[in-house]
Ligand SMILES: Nc1nc2c(ncn2[C@@H]2O[C@H](COP(=O)(O)OP(=O)(O)OP(=O)(O)O)[C@@H](O)[C@H]2O)c(=O)[nH]1
């Protein structure tokens with residue numbers, strides 16, 4: 001994609017459709033001059049930055065709309081260029097008309113993400129912050145909003161900066177030694193070097209581990225509800241959703257296909273999957289359904305194994321539990337239909353097995369199940385100021401950094417020459433630069449920003 005960064009660009013910043021107001025954004029050298037030619041009431045170029053002006057926009061003699069204009073003069077704007085935001089009445093027709101006039105006066109339509117890309121190129125944001133802007137716009141839960149906002153404000157960048165400083169310190173020590181290589185001296189204290197690398201490795205390791213949680217925050221957690229026919233799986237799905245989504249009946253084998261629905265518990269998205277009851281069946285459709293249940297169980301992040309605590313034996317639960325452990329799954333065992341049994345009897349029957357007893361039908365202890373689901377995901381606290389990686393691009397680069405750090409540590413162990421270690425250090429710094437955008441190529445930037453919406 002070819003860009004001309006000297007163009008003045010314009011786009012609608014508010015979503016399509018009718019609203020009370022619509023906001024247009026124009027950025028570039030000529031932004032204020034262009035609007036000044038159609039804004040009647042004042043000379044905008046003579047006004048100070050960060051001011052609002054009410055007035056009329058005119059195309060030749062025709063009044064287009066009454067608007068409020070906000071002025072941001074370079075470099076004190078989102079893009080770092082002259083920016084004007086026009087709040088007009090929210091008709092798509094009016095907005096289009098203003099855009100047409102501005103194009104006639106020399107602006108061009110902005111490409112997706114071009115405002116933020118300019119902000120990045122003008123040093124207003126680094127790449128991780130720019131990417132967090134897109135995440136923030138797309139955020140749909142408390143947790144995704146929080147992580148995106150934290151990263152937009154530089155949370156992740158700060159950690160990377162610390163990492164970079166550590167590496168630079170390390171590299172300075174090594175390079176010094178190289179300068180005196182003839183003399184065969186070791187300026188760089190090996191223990192100190194080792195310590196620095198270990199610290200950096202720990203930091204990247206922590207960031208890498210956080211990606212699992214980051215992924216969950218961004219894409220939701222897959223929860224498969226599995227169990228025998230009639231255990232009450234569909235009833236549980238309906239209870240969690242608070243609506244009659246799935247058909248419930250006393251006939252075993254009611255659910256044939258999987259049903260997926262999303263719920264938000266304490267700011268985390270859970271993708272609940274109701275499945276066909278597990279049993280061997282002569283019915284072809286049901287058999288396909290059962291096969292699908294196994295697939296969902298394998299791909300799920302968490303398995304909720306539901307059983308009827310009246311009809312299922314203790315032995316069968318122990319077996320099911322062993323199978324789940326063998327599958328290496330995060331799971332919760334749920335004994336359903338508590339309303340049909342005396343609580344003491346239930347506990348005695350399944351003594352020694354970690355089970356949560358509920359009544360899906362009567363909504364008993366369903367809140368405890370929700371709590372357990374959340375705990376399974378965060379097993380700690382999302383509030384913590386720890387940086388959480390949510391972006392696959394960052395994850396890949398961090399993996400390469402981590403590999404390089406491991407190589408350095410091994411190199412120190414094996415006492416390889418300093419110049420080889422210096423190479424690995426440069427490799428680390430290169431990938432770090434790729435994350436923050438110090439080192440990039442145009443295609444990569446275009447790809448990243450093309451995922452933004454127009455007007456951002
Ligand atoms: N008493 C009682 N009955 C329940 C409870 N949960 C479900 N049931 C009943 O058990 C029967 C089966 O419920 P479903 O939710 O259809 O069970 P399922 O596990 O989805 O069954 P399949 O789709 O056939 O695999 C229905 O008659 C429900 O009303 C409960 O907590 N208490």
Ligand SMILES: [Mg+2]
Nearest residue numbers: 233234254255
């Ligand atoms: Mg069902």
